[in-house]
Amino acid sequence: MDPTNRGPEEYGQDGEGHSPRPRPPRDPLTADYTQHTPGPARTVRIVAGEHLLTVNPVDGSEIELCPPTEVPERPVKRTAEQRAEAERTARPPAPAGAGGSALPLLGRQDEREHLVRLLARGRSVRLTGPAGSGRTSLLDLVAEDCEDLAPDGVVRLAGFRRTSAELLYDLFHAVHDADRLRPEREELLALVREIGAVVVVDDLGFGGTDLDELLDATPECAFLLGATPDTPAPSADSAVDEVALSGLDRAGGVEVIERAVGRVLTEEESNWAGDLWFESEGLPLRFVQAGALLRQRDQLRAGVDAVDAFGVFEDARPLTGSVDVVAGAGEAEEIPLPSLGEAAAPAPLLAARLSASARATLRFAVALDGEVPHQAHLPALVGDTHADAALGELTACGLVSPVGTGYRLAAGVQTQLEAAGYGEEVAARAQTAAQHYAWWAAHPSVTPERVCAEAEALLAALTVVGPTTSPPAEGEEATAVQLARAAAPAFAAGLRWSAWDSALHEGAEAARLAGESADRAYFHHEMGVLALCAGDLDRARSELEASLALRGTLTDKRGTVAGRRALALVADASGDVTGLAAATAGEEVPDARHEESVSPPRGIQALPPVYAPEAETLVHRPVPSSPPQAHHSRGGLKGLAKRNLVAAGAGALLVAVLGTVVTLGATSNGDPDDPSDRVGVNPSASSDLGDGDLDSDTPGDDTGTGDTGTATSRPTDPGPDGTTGTSDDPTPTGSSVPTPGASSSHTSGSGGTSTNTPRPSSSSTTSRPPSHTPSTPVTPTDDPTTPTTQPTDTTGPSPSDTTSTTASAPVSPSTADSVSSADSVSSPASSSDPVI
Numbered sequence: 001m002d003p004t005n006r007g008p009e010e011y012g013q014d015g016e017g018h019s020p021r022p023r024p025p026r027d028p029l030t031a032d033y034t035q036h037t038p039g040p041a042r043t044v045r046i047v048a049g050e051h052l053l054t055v056n057p058v059d060g061s062e063i064e065l066c067p068p069t070e071v072p073e074r075p076v077k078r079t080a081e082q083r084a085e086a087e088r089t090a091r092p093p094a095p096a097g098a099g100g101s102a103l104p105l106l107g108r109q110d111e112r113e114h115l116v117r118l119l120a121r122g123r124s125v126r127l128t129g130p131a132g133s134g135r136t137s138l139l140d141l142v143a144e145d146c147e148d149l150a151p152d153g154v155v156r157l158a159g160f161r162r163t164s165a166e167l168l169y170d171l172f173h174a175v176h177d178a179d180r181l182r183p184e185r186e187e188l189l190a191l192v193r194e195i196g197a198v199v200v201v202d203d204l205g206f207g208g209t210d211l212d213e214l215l216d217a218t219p220e221c222a223f224l225l226g227a228t229p230d231t232p233a234p235s236a237d238s239a240v241d242e243v244a245l246s247g248l249d250r251a252g253g254v255e256v257i258e259r260a261v262g263r264v265l266t267e268e269e270s271n272w273a274g275d276l277w278f279e280s281e282g283l284p285l286r287f288v289q290a291g292a293l294l295r296q297r298d299q300l301r302a303g304v305d306a307v308d309a310f311g312v313f314e315d316a317r318p319l320t321g322s323v324d325v326v327a328g329a330g331e332a333e334e335i336p337l338p339s340l341g342e343a344a345a346p347a348p349l350l351a352a353r354l355s356a357s358a359r360a361t362l363r364f365a366v367a368l369d370g371e372v373p374h375q376a377h378l379p380a381l382v383g384d385t386h387a388d389a390a391l392g393e394l395t396a397c398g399l400v401s402p403v404g405t406g407y408r409l410a411a412g413v414q415t416q417l418e419a420a421g422y423g424e425e426v427a428a429r430a431q432t433a434a435q436h437y438a439w440w441a442a443h444p445s446v447t448p449e450r451v452c453a454e455a456e457a458l459l460a461a462l463t464v465v466g467p468t469t470s471p472p473a474e475g476e477e478a479t480a481v482q483l484a485r486a487a488a489p490a491f492a493a494g495l496r497w498s499a500w501d502s503a504l505h506e507g508a509e510a511a512r513l514a515g516e517s518a519d520r521a522y523f524h525h526e527m528g529v530l531a532l533c534a535g536d537l538d539r540a541r542s543e544l545e546a547s548l549a550l551r552g553t554l555t556d557k558r559g560t561v562a563g564r565r566a567l568a569l570v571a572d573a574s575g576d577v578t579g580l581a582a583a584t585a586g587e588e589v590p591d592a593r594h595e596e597s598v599s600p601p602r603g604i605q606a607l608p609p610v611y612a613p614e615a616e617t618l619v620h621r622p623v624p625s626s627p628p629q630a631h632h633s634r635g636g637l638k639g640l641a642k643r644n645l646v647a648a649g650a651g652a653l654l655v656a657v658l659g660t661v662v663t664l665g666a667t668s669n670g671d672p673d674d675p676s677d678r679v680g681v682n683p684s685a686s687s688d689l690g691d692g693d694l695d696s697d698t699p700g701d702d703t704g705t706g707d708t709g710t711a712t713s714r715p716t717d718p719g720p721d722g723t724t725g726t727s728d729d730p731t732p733t734g735s736s737v738p739t740p741g742a743s744s745s746h747t748s749g750s751g752g753t754s755t756n757t758p759r760p761s762s763s764s765t766t767s768r769p770p771s772h773t774p775s776t777p778v779t780p781t782d783d784p785t786t787p788t789t790q791p792t793d794t795t796g797p798s799p800s801d802t803t804s805t806t807a808s809a810p811v812s813p814s815t816a817d818s819v820s821s822a823d824s825v826s827s828p829a830s831s832s833d834p835v836i
Contacts, residue, residue, distance in 0.1 A: 042444065044493035047072055048533045049184035051569070057489035059558045060525040060547075063532060063566050075178035075191065083153055086174060089449075090156070092402040095392035096375055104259070105137050106284075107252040111245060115142045115224065118241055119198055120149055124215060124223040126204075126234060129245030131411030132285030135226045136202055136402065138245065142224060143200045150222070152197035158404035159204040159225075161456075164214040166498055168192055171199060171218070173495065182495055182533075189217050196220040203403060207232030215240070247282025250274055256284060260291020261298070269294065269337065276343050285410060288398040289346045293338050296353045301335055347413045348420035350397045357387040358394055362409075365400075366422045367429040368460040370414050372400050372407040374453075380436055405453045430464035434479045437461055442486035448494035451487060455499040458487050459506075466506040469513040480510035481519050488526060501530060521550035525563055532566060537574045544570065 046053045052066040078086065105112075111127075118125050119142070129135040143154045155174045157167055172178070172188060175195050183191065195218060204211075204227040211234050215223065225240075234240040248256070254273050258265055265273060273290065280286035342349050351362055360382045365372045372394070378387040391407065394400045400407045409417075417423070437458050441451050451458070466480040484507025491500035508523035528543030544567045551559045571577075 042489070042493075044180070044448065044489075045070075046180050046182060046493065046495070048182045049187075051533060053492075053529070053533065055489050055492045056562075057485065059556075060522055060562045061489075061492065061529045062562050063529050063569060065569070072178070072181055075176040075181060077152065077175055078177050080153060082177065083155075083174070087156055090158075090174075090405055090453075092404075092406055093375065095395045096388045105134060105141060106255055106259075107248045108134065108138050108141075108245075111138060111243065112141055112145070115243060116145045118243075119146050119222050119224060122222050123241055124225070124239070125241045125243055126225040126227055127243050127245060128227055128229055128231075130283065131228060132283045133245050133247065134284040135245055139200055139202055139224060139226050143198070146198045146224075150197045152195055154198045154200060157199060157201045159201045159227075160404050161205060163498070164206060164210040167201065167214060168217055169495070171195065171221075182497075192218050194220070198222050198224065200224045200226075202226040204231060207234050209235065211235070211240070212238050247280070248277075248284055248287070249282065250277045253277040253280075253282060253284075253287045256287040257291040257294065260288060261294045265294075272337050272340075272343070275340055279340060279344055285398055285401075286344075289350065290343055292350055292397040293343065293346055296350070297335055297337070300353070345412070345416045347399060347416035350399060351417065351420070351422070354393050354397070355390065357382050357384045358390040360384075361387065361390040361394065362399070362417060363422050363425075364429055364433060365409050366414055366417050367426040367464065368433060368457055369463070370409040371457040371460045372409065373433065373457050374406060377436065377440070377454075381433060404456070406456065427464065427468060430461050431479060433457070434461040434465045434483045438479060438483040438486050441483070441490055446490075448490040448492075451490035452494035452496040452499065455487075455491065455496055458483065459499060459502055462487070462503065462506045462510075466510040467513075469510040471513075471515045478510055478514040478516065481507060481514055481516055483507075484510060484523070485519065488523075492526075492530075497530065497533075501527075504530065517550050518554055518556065521547045521554065521556065521559060524550065525559065525566070528563075528570075529566055532570055532573075537570055540570045541567065541574075 042057065044055045046055065047066055047070065050066055051063050052070050054062040056062055115125055115127065115138075127135060127139065143156060146154055152175055155171060157170050157174070159167065162170070168188060169182070172183070172192055172195075175197065176191065197220075199218070199221050201223060204225045207227075211225075211232075215238060223240075234242075250273075253276070254265060254270060257269075257273050273287075276286060276290055338346070338349060351359055357378070361372065361378055364381055372391065373381060375388040375391040378390055379385050381387075382390070391400070395407070399410055399413050401410045437454070440446060441458065462480060462483050465483070469478045469480045472478050484503050488500055488503040488507060491497070491503055504523050504527045508520060508527070511517075511519035511523060524543045524547035528540045528547060531537075531540035531543060544563050548560060548563045548567070551563060
């Protein structure tokens with residue numbers, strides 16, 4: 001845990017080919033507070049379900065759908081050697097210093113054999129005993145006896161403040177080699193269902209349906225659960241055997257004290273031990289602490305005798321205030337045995353006879369809600385280079401006990417120490433611990449796994465310091481905010497997501513109290529990403545929107561891009577198309593300009609340039625029944641919206657022109673030669689055999705000296721020479737005769753010059769300006785074959801904008817005079833296209 005010891009290169013961002021950074025001298029005090037050159041941000045990539053999560057401690061984590069190339073293979077199980085190494089690193093470290101050897105477990109042989117027999121039959125057992133009953137030691141011994149019972153061996157898990165879902169993930173990672181993988185719930189259940197192991201869980205904190213969920217998910221595992229009597233019991237149909245752990249008898253208690261002292265007790269001490277056994281109900285922890293009291297008493301007696309005999313080092317006599325010396329007497333009085341009250345609550349008396357470093361460690365543990373900092377952090381926290389030996393003293397006295405990956409104050413010790421005044425200056429000590437942990441967690445040599453091992457102490461410091469945060473001085477940053485910013489990414493990378501969630505909430509509150517908007521935006525972004533990974537879309541949306549609102553006021557472009565991408569994933573997962581468009585609207589897309597200039601989908605002709613009303617003839621082509629190919633990129637949505645705006649503007653202008661034309665026609669004088677008086681109700685139509693669509697016949701130009709309005713039919717087959725309008729073109733069927741030399745014409749806006757243009761592949765409808773302005777409006781008839789005018793959507797080309805005609809019998813020469821004008825009037829596009 002020493003920050004000067006380098007961790008894995010990939011986490012320190014050293015890279016290959018660089019010489020290693022020289023280590024500072026081995027002076028913990030000077031080395032811990034040396035200012036190191038800041039390195040690049042440490043990013044870690046995690047596959048979380050269907051998402052690829054890149055933990056970024058600077059701008060916020062980035063999340064995306066996992067590309068196919070990043071999808072990991074099915075995780076494989078660890079070998080027996082790998083499981084043993086993982087278990088060794090997960091257990092509490094051995095205390096340094098002159099700690100006594102571990103005491104053997106006495107009086108538990110019957111319970112030990114009974115538990116092994118139940119587990120061998122595949123039964124799950126819950127071992128219930130009060131705190132201090134030796135439950136943890138018994139679980140360790142039973143686990144050693146069951147090493148060969150299951151194919152996946154024995155898996156030890158810490159149940160302290162863990163839920164059933166977290167225990168399932170812990171079990172998965174303990175058996176499988178998947179350090180950067182967090183599968184979804186369904187995949188997780190499929191993987192743990194294949195695990196066959198004896199699972200030992202100490203300090204279990206739940207029961208009932210949660211315990212049933214854990215057992216049902218792992219049918220091939222046998223569980224040995226350690227819990228206190230106040231833990232919720234299993235459900236009635238859970239098939240979990242219950243084994244209660246009682247206290248030791250009187251002889252067993254005396255034996256524990258004798259082993260702790262290292263000698264046989266005197267008669268007075270034996271009577272004192274009997275009274276203690278009656279008061280403590282035989283809890284082994286009380287006898288361990290009582291043995292420590294007698295051992296300290298022997299050391300005090302030896303110290304007093306040495307001073308009286310030799311008269312040297314009199315100023316170094318330990319704890320002279322606790323030894324009564326009669327003035328003028330040549331020898332010290334006999335040190336009395338502790339009273340029964342002191343033996344029942346021995347923590348203050350035991351602590352008073354320990355070293356200064358051990359007492360300071362106890363004060364830090366009280367400030368951190370019972371969590372004892374790792375022994376590697378004690379020299380920096382206490383200010384003593386040899387303070388790491390304090391953990392050994394505390395363990396030998398029974399004041400601390402192993403829990404999970406670290407140590408906590410033993411049962412009842414924190415209450416006793418607080419009553420003795422060890423709870424004073426809690427805020428100041430928590431502030432010191434928070435400053436140290438903030439620097440340590442952000443150090444480039446510290447891996448996420450090491451931060452996760454110290455998670456309880458970090459969160460305890462953050463919980464104490466966070467609510468008391470105030471706006472810092474200019475140029476400084478709040479300690480709680482620094483600690484949360486350093487610890488949260490490590491918790492995420494180490495897959496301790498419950499600790500990640502707690503750090504984010506505490507950090508967001510501390511940033512709010514400190515007035516740090518940038519940090520608040522970061523914490524809300526991370527909470528949104530965490531909720532998205534957990535499948536809570538509503539919470540993810542609210543947190544990401546709050547982050548984007550804060551970053552918008554700070555003009556944080558990089559953070560805003562990461563937030564919008566995460567919000568787009570939320571909208572996509574929830575099916576919110578509006579939210580998806582809103583999330584991607586503000587993001588710059590480099591390819592958007594290219595997508596705006598692409599051609600419209602096949603079959604929809606682009607809108608022509610808008611000139612003077614009398615200068616342009618619009619040609620409409622049918623739209624195929626298949627929908628255009630969708631654009632999946634964000635730039636496609638943006639380009640489509642801009643094309644719709646252009647089309648809407650053009651349509652609005654054309655409607656205005658049409659209104660002007662109709663007004664002029666309604667106010668013009670009557671003309672007997674007006675072509676509109678000769679409009680037929682049955683325009684001819686021909687079927688284009690090329691694509692099956694029905695297009696209007698193209699009327700030809702007249703050959704006389706006036707506009708006779710004679711309808712002609714032009715063949716759609718260009719003939720062998722490939723040119724339409726030549727002599728080799730086939731003669732169309734029907735009564736109409738094609739007029740030679742006719743072609744579609746476009747009249748320029750100024751000179752009225754006609755120019756021939758190539759004819760499109762399918763037939764189209766053209767209109768020729770009449771020689772006179774129409775004076776009589778066209779009245780539609782009730783004939784069902786008469787084409788009617790349809791409203792046109794001005795928002796852009798659509799299938800409803802095509803020419804719609806009705807096929808009928810061939811027209812006779814007498815009624816075909818006005819087909820050209822009729823086609824122009826009855827076209828559905830006439831509501832937006834100028835017909836002059």
